[in-house]
Amino acid sequence: MPDLPAEFRHVHLIGSGGVGMFAIGGILLEQNVCISGSDLEKNPKSEFLRSKGAEIFYGHAAENLPQNTDAVVFTSAAAKDNPELLAAQKKNIPCFKRGQFLAEKIVPFYENSVAVSGSHGKTTVTAMVTHILRKCNANPGCLIGGALQNGDLPFSAGDGRYFVTEADESDYSHALLSPTVGVITNYDADHAWSKEAEAEQFVKFQQFCRNSKIVIHYDIPVLNAISEPFKNKRILLDMPDGKNDIPFAGFMKTNANLALQTVKTLGFDVTPSILADFKGVDRRMTIHGQNDRRILLEDYAHHPTELESSLKYMKELYQGYRLHVIFQPHRYARLKKYFSDFVRILNTQADKVMVAPVFAAWNESGTPTSQDLAAELANGEYLSFENDEKLHSVWASCGNEKVLTAVIGAGDVEKLIPLLQKDL
Secondary structure, eight states: OOOOOTTOSEEEEETTTSHHHHHHHHHHHHTTOEEEEEESSOOHHHHHHHHTTOEEEESOOGGGSOTTOOEEEEOTTSOTTOHHHHHHHHTTOOEEEHHHHHHHHTGGGSSEEEEEESSSOHHHHHHHHHHHHHHTTOOOEEEOSSOBTTSOOSEEOTTSSEEEEEOOTTTTGGGGOOOSEEEEOOOOOTTOOSHHHHHHHHHHHHHHHHHOSEEEEESOHHHHHHHGGGGGGEEEEOOOOTTSOOSOOHHHHHHHHHHHHHHHHTTOOOOGGGGTTOOOBTTSSEEEEEOSSEEEEEEOOOSHHHHHHHHHHHHHHSTTOEEEEEEOOBOHHHHHHTHHHHHHHHHHHOSEEEEOOOBOSTTOOOSSOHHHHHHTSTTEEEOOTTOHHHHHHHHHTTTTSOEEEEEEOSSGGGGGHHHHHHHO
């Protein structure tokens, strides 16, 4: 295992149930670092850390901070007046944002590192690279931002030779990393709600390229523009065509090709067949049930580019099925920015659409609303979470048709899946 910083023998996690925080806690526990943490509510990830020996508190309070804490790691969602953060600062305990701790106190202690950034597909590509390295018996450390459908943990300390991680652009923490191989999946001005923010995001991706020893991305104009100042160390890839033997279709094929080329850059001789048993990441094209006429599928798409790619992929994979979509917009700001795109995509790609309530961030509110989106769709209607009768009609209205029902969104729309499974 890597020799992580010896000065940190007890680390406290503020927001221990977040996917990135939970993974950092798991990696540190594998290194025999004592862990404590807190979150607003009980959740499976924090409870997992508790089951492995972490001391977990629910609710935030200054007294949650253990006396022997050497470092505090906090989620980007933590408020500046969080009582545990304030208590740590008062005691001059080193405090790190999640991305900063990853960049400064974990990744540098590996011989080789892969950081996967980009606007879409980071989790899947990170999981694929990890899967390939595991099949090559490389025993990589990893931090993957989603549960793996094969049941493997989405984190590991590994043996110190390789580390594979997502590089999050939403809080610009990707620009803090200095990986052996920096991967950019694609680029959209998501998480940027002004022209100034869009310009800053572009600069932060350039910083990611500057910090990487090697940069890999597809040969497309916007990515070329980002990496142009560093073209002496970049590898440009062509999009995979339909003639190769990569065992996926659509955007999953481009993800798989990117992962394969990344591992080849590390010096491994691999072929596409190594991904034949890759099961995928939870909430990404996940099948939750099917019979001879019906399929229930879930996907995490919440940006127009993702949504359109996902729906086209579903139609390619399940030809002959009518496509019914239950879509949850993620954040009012994103719905407002891309409203016309969502209308166009859902009208052209889906046969029927139910729009669930907007999943808001940080008590956000605003317009347009999910009702507004539903009203603009030719075959759309609004679905409140409390309307069981309308939810039960999802399958009842199908008759003898072959129907794929896709539950799509990055928020809490997943809670509808057990109810749909009952009627399947």
